[in-house]
Amino acid sequence: MHNFQPRHFAIVPAAGSGSRMGAARPKQYLPLLGRPLIHHALAVLCAAPEIDQVFVVLSVDDAEWARHDWSMLGPKLRPLFCGGATRADSVLGGLRAIAGEVAQTDWILVHDAARPCLAHWHIEALVRELAHDEVGGLLAVPVADTLKRADERRHVLQTVPRDSLWQAQTPQMFRYVMLRRALEHAKDVTDEASAIEAAGLRPRLVQGDATNLKVTYPLDLHLAEWILKHRQGHDR
Template identity: 85%
Template sequence: MQNFHPRHYAIVPAAGSGSRMGGAQPKQYLELLGKPLIRHALEVLCATPEIDKVFVVLSVGDAEWGRHDWSALGPKLVPLFCGGATRADSVLSGLRAIAGEAEQTDWVLVHDAARPCLARWHIEKLIHGLAHDEVGGLLAIPVADTLKRADPSRHVLETVPRDSLWQAQTPQMFRYVMLRRALEAATHVTDEASAIEAAGLHPKLIEGDATNLKVTYPLDLHLAEWILNNREG
């Protein structure tokens, strides 16, 4: 039966090692303003009324999660120790794990564990912008810089026109059944929108902003700290 009042579930894949940061500790647990990096986004997701539950998909052997106190985030937060080798594997494992709770037409918002500067207005803009969309979509920002395509020796082959190019962010939001089927069929994608595209569908782009930064390299931690400090101030 059609669900006319769909719920919104968040899935945060957090089973990766964050190797590009160059440290021994998984990136999601690096300290940012006195908290694990992942906690900043989890706090926002759990505090957003439109989000019914927040599932964090961790690796099976994750021992670090239990060393932190997450109780202040409330009952919305649910860890799932079923992460896979890739982001797509982890998201799909999470979708399978919540199959008994989520209805086919419920929305699922997938958010990067390494985007600690997520703000409530990002989530609300995405949810409201996609409420009546048949496919779903993602936060993204138009590409502003000139793009160069390089050869293996890092010499420029060509300048790539940036017209109509967007930089994908998260959250990315799709119906439960649509996202699960897409990921079951396309397991080597780097984000959920790519899986939906592989199914022949066209996700909608909802314009976000550059403060929704993904922490990939050590310098990004300092940028994230500056963003959070100035936003809170």
């Protein structure tokens, strides 16, 4: 059956500490609309009919996960306590942990724990556009702003042409076998697409939108809250 209908599995690496937020607890557990930040993306992934199972990769000594109630997200959600020092380590740890449950050609969607404004239409667009792609790809947004390269004193060295530049987002979706092989060989990458690129392949860019923002600084939490509040009543 797998030859004809590959399944889709989500992996959410959430073993990081989120140091730039300056908070006492890891970023993925900061409160957002009364729930941990990570809850929002997990809820959308678990509710997506395209996705068979959702694995969240936590650090071995994560004590915060058990303090929250995840039961409303249903049986698709499974925590894996095998996270590593980097995102790539955590994703690879997750891929190794689920090796016995997935087929080599099944799709893996890796999503940032710190992107709480994921919507179902993002997943649907990614799955639809990449269904017959040999490599896979990622959600991304064309760069709209003028880009400046700075020197060490924060003065402008040059303006960087933005033509053909895209800002990478997640989910990033690749076949299990290709992603695992790529990450085994390229461990210092900051996203999955970079590992696939290092293997000599060219991921496809699927246009997303700016609402799928990454919470990096404290202000981003307020932006995420605004997006989620104003999206209610629409397709989430």
